[in-house]
Amino acid sequence: MDAPNIVIVGGGFAGVECARGLERALGPGAARITLVSPTDYQLYLPLLPQVASGVVTPQSVAPSLRRILRRTELVPGTVAGVDPASKMCVVRKITGELVDLPYDYLVLTPGSVTRTFDIPGLLNEARGMKTLAQAVYLRDHVIAQLDLAAATSDEAERAARLQFVVVGGGYAGTETAACLQRLTTAASKRYHPRLDPRLIQWHLLDVAPKLLPELGDRLGASALRMLTERGVQISLKTSVASVTEDKVTLTDGRVLPSRTLVWTAGVAASPLVDSLGAETVRGRILTAPDFTVPGMDGVFALGDAAAVPDLAKGDGSYCVPTAQHAARQGRHAAKNLTALLHGQPTTSYRHKDLGLVVDLGGHDAVSKPLGIDLKGVPAQVVARGYHLYALRTGAARFRTSANWLLNAVAGDDFVRTGFLARSKGTLRDFEHTEAYLTPEAVAARTGG
Numbered sequence: 001m002d003a004p005n006i007v008i009v010g011g012g013f014a015g016v017e018c019a020r021g022l023e024r025a026l027g028p029g030a031a032r033i034t035l036v037s038p039t040d041y042q043l044y045l046p047l048l049p050q051v052a053s054g055v056v057t058p059q060s061v062a063p064s065l066r067r068i069l070r071r072t073e074l075v076p077g078t079v080a081g082v083d084p085a086s087k088m089c090v091v092r093k094i095t096g097e098l099v100d101l102p103y104d105y106l107v108l109t110p111g112s113v114t115r116t117f118d119i120p121g122l123l124n125e126a127r128g129m130k131t132l133a134q135a136v137y138l139r140d141h142v143i144a145q146l147d148l149a150a151a152t153s154d155e156a157e158r159a160a161r162l163q164f165v166v167v168g169g170g171y172a173g174t175e176t177a178a179c180l181q182r183l184t185t186a187a188s189k190r191y192h193p194r195l196d197p198r199l200i201q202w203h204l205l206d207v208a209p210k211l212l213p214e215l216g217d218r219l220g221a222s223a224l225r226m227l228t229e230r231g232v233q234i235s236l237k238t239s240v241a242s243v244t245e246d247k248v249t250l251t252d253g254r255v256l257p258s259r260t261l262v263w264t265a266g267v268a269a270s271p272l273v274d275s276l277g278a279e280t281v282r283g284r285i286l287t288a289p290d291f292t293v294p295g296m297d298g299v300f301a302l303g304d305a306a307a308v309p310d311l312a313k314g315d316g317s318y319c320v321p322t323a324q325h326a327a328r329q330g331r332h333a334a335k336n337l338t339a340l341l342h343g344q345p346t347t348s349y350r351h352k353d354l355g356l357v358v359d360l361g362g363h364d365a366v367s368k369p370l371g372i373d374l375k376g377v378p379a380q381v382v383a384r385g386y387h388l389y390a391l392r393t394g395a396a397r398f399r400t401s402a403n404w405l406l407n408a409v410a411g412d413d414f415v416r417t418g419f420l421a422r423s424k425g426t427l428r429d430f431e432h433t434e435a436y437l438t439p440e441a442v443a444a445r446t447g448g
Contacts, residue, residue, distance in 0.1 A: 004031050004104035006337060007089060008072075009079045009272070011037030011065055012045075013326035014303030014333070015109035016392065019072045021334025031341060033072040034101070036079050036091055040065050043132055044391055046323060046357075047400070049172070051135040052142075053179035053361065054412045058132055060399040063392050075101070078435050079110065081275040081442035084296040088446045092435055100446065105298045105337060108285065109330070110270035112304035112321060113431050114263060121243040126167075126263035128427045129176050136417075137425040138262065142180055143187065143416045145259060149199075150192050157246075160257035162199040165248050167240055168264035169206030170214075171358055174223065176262055177204040178360040181232055187414040202232045203256060206265075207239045212366070215356055219366045222375045226364045239265070263427065267321060269305040271436040281307035281318060289348035291333050300337070302329040312352040323390070324353060357383035 006022065008015045015035060022033050041062035050056045065074055077093040079101075089101040114128045127141065128134050142164070149161040164184070166177040181202040188195050204211075204227065211234060212220045224234055240261070241249045248256045269283045278293050279286045284307040287293055291300040291308065302308060304321035308329060319325045328351045336346040355369035357379070365380035366373075374382060384404065388397050423429055437445075 003029055004341065005102065006031050006033050006105045006107065007101060007103035008033070008035045008107040008109060009082075009089070010109040010111050010270075010303070011035060011039060011042055012109060012111045012303060013042070013323050014330040015107065016042045016065065016068060017327045017330025018107055018109065018302075018333045018337075019069050021331045022337060023069065023071050025334060025338040026341070028071060034075060034103075035065070035069065035072050036075045036077055036089070036101070037065065038076065038078045038094065039132075040074065040076065041132075042068060042392060044323075044387070044396070045130075046171070046390075047387060048129055048132070048135040049175035049179040050359070050361075051132065052129065052138045052176060053183045054139055054414070055179065055361070055407045056400055056403040058136055060396060060403055061391075062132055063396040067395065068392050078432075079272060080435055081437035081439070081445075082106065082108075082272070082299075083442050083446040084276065084299055086446045087298065090437060090442055090445055098445070103298070105340070106300065107333060107337070108272070108276075108293075108299065108301040108305060109303040109326070110272045110305050112267035112269055113271070113433055114427055115266040115268040116263070116427065117265075119240055119242060122240070122263065123428055124426060125243045125245060125424070126261045126427055127425050128430060129172055129262060129264050130267070131430050134425070134430045137420055137430070138176075138180075139183075140416050140419045140421070141260065141425060142184060143414055144421070146184060146187055146192055146195065146414075147416070150195055156257065159199055160246050161259050162195070163201045163203070163256055163258040164260045164262070165203045165205065165240075165256060165258050166262040166264065167205045168266065169204060169208055169211045169234075169236070170264065170266070171212070171356075173204060173206070173262070173264035174212055174227070175358060175360065176264060177202055177232055178227055178230075178364065181227075181230060182361040183412065183414070185231075186412065190411075191414060204232055204234045205238050205240065205250065206236055209236055211236065212358060215358065215366060215368055216373070219368060219373050219375065223358060223360065223366045226360055226366075226375075230364075267304060271433050273305055275437055275439050275442050277439055284318070284321075289350075290336050290346040291329065291349065292346070300333055302326070302333050308349060311348055311350040319349075319351075320353075322353075325351065327390070357386050359383045359387075
């Protein structure tokens, strides 16, 4: 019972890799490892667009935490606030009950939420692509638009239901638009022959002047060309001015009749950060190169919610919030915690990005492994190989591989499950940012 308690906040890439590393490095009695997560699975975010398009099943990208972790105690809930002075976390359990959880070492990996702006109607109408439920809902919603368009006799309503708008020209937005455009094209040809395919329009918007700028000019231009040839209308230097239930007004003055706005315009650190009182950089917790948070004893921060110095670049910038950095930071944090428990010094995190992969569905893909530009089938082979490597269990790898094979051979049945059919499925419905406490509420509860 005297073993130090290491509390890990969040079951994403960084948190799970940290827990796995601690289990391997520490004996059963060396420390108690506690992981607090609202879900009992580790979500593999890069494949969410393929869940939304039906290429892979939800279970394939959500390996069970109980299968991944053997000696870590799982607490189903959300850390609603932290009091570093008293070394206490306030946990909102999935039952809604608030409980106090003491720690000796705290690893903050709460991840991120969808970044939004003060755009009229955005929170009430936009759908996101940040959670497994959002991906499943979006698939149902898109297929429903085809069915409703085929059923209505109102031409204006039909046109609005067949026009889809995706905001965000990064990985999530580009892959979402690409995968769902393939879904609607295939579904209309196979099951809705009476629908005019020219009415089905996908729009991809981004305020940046280039698509997928992280890939470089060449591959970004290749991705843009692939999508344009498939009929996706790409508007750069453009965003949303306002949105209502049946139309989207763009910043260039155009008005698009549409019942579907998918918002993937970046991420913001978890609201948990606000309860700490730590120094932040653009909303992310500022850390030392070894993940320690200055001025807070025993607190580490990594992943999307942390501004970790990028020593590999050496230009004073911070690691970008990607799955690749989060997973490697998690493993390095486990080594540093192990070192502390053994009375040894910690080491700085340094990792050079190994490359980027973007699967656009079908045979379309662009990838940049180790700085090598690839497109088409070779790029897709690299992309899917990387995804299989990154999935944490053999069962998840097998399911994903089987899904890809089955989809390639048999195609999709475009089945609607009716999931949340009566709900708009907006950002508010899925990303429960109201679950967190204010610093004052945390201090009043813990006496800090």
